[in-house]
Amino acid sequence: MGQDTLKVGIVGSRKYENRKKIKDFIFKLKKDKGSDTVIVSGGALHGADKYAKKYALELGLQYEEYPPAHSSHNLYCPLHERNYGKPFSVKNFFARNKQIAIHSEYVVAFIPRGIESKGSVSTINYAKKFGKKTLVID
Numbered sequence: 817m818g819q820d821t822l823k824v825g826i827v828g829s830r831k832y833e834n835r836k837k838i839k840d841f842i843f844k845l846k847k848d849k850g851s852d853t854v855i856v857s858g859g860a861l862h863g864a865d866k867y868a869k870k871y872a873l874e875l876g877l878q879y880e881e882y883p884p885a886h887s888s889h890n891l892y893c894p895l896h897e898r899n900y901g902k903p904f905s906v907k908n909f910f911a912r913n914k915q916i917a918i919h920s921e922y923v924v925a926f927i928p929r930g931i932e933s934k935g936s937v938s939t940i941n942y943a944k945k946f947g948k949k950t951l952v953i954d
Contacts, residue, residue: 822849823880825856825920825943826872827913828864829933832926837953838867841924846875856920858912858935859883859892864926882915884908894919910938917942922949929954 824845826838845853855872857865859881869892872879881892885908889897895915902908916939917923923943925936940950 820850821852821854821878822922823854823856823920825916825923825939826864826868826926827858827916827923827936827939828868828926829928829931829936830860830863830865831931832864832867832928834926834928835867835871838864838926839871841953842868842871842875842877846877851876852878854878854880856880856882856916858916858939859887859890864936880919882912882919884912909935913939914942917946917948920948922951924951924953926953 842855855868855877857868859865869879879892880894881890883893885900885902886904887900889900913935920943923939925940927933927936940952943950
């Protein structure tokens with residue numbers, strides 16, 4: 817990764833299904849910031865995380881994934897595999913959210929109106945605590 821590489825965390829509700837909005841956002845990000853942009857996400861199998869991964873890879877961007885510690889390590893996880901395969905704990909989700917915030921310069925949350933997304937809000941709050949820029953899109 818170059819010195820000018822931009823890392824953008826994309827998180828959101830598991831119920832977020834506006835794939836076009838996420839695809840358009842990532843496409844514009846690539847167009848405006850370049851193909852060195854890295855998309856950082858939590859690796860959930862549904863909703864915003866799913867589409868962040870899908871479109872980052874389809875559009876040829878680098879992708880990093882920070883799943884909770886009770887998940888399996890995969891080729892997109894930049895952390896060592898010893899960080900994964902732990903016993904399930906709700907705390908793992910919040911630790912994952914913190915990792916996404918730490919490893920992103922910007923954090924964007926896709927949350928539909930009327931949906932509570934505690935994980936996304938947690939990630940946004942960590943990002944703000946670390947002085948990162950944030951954006952919520954419905």
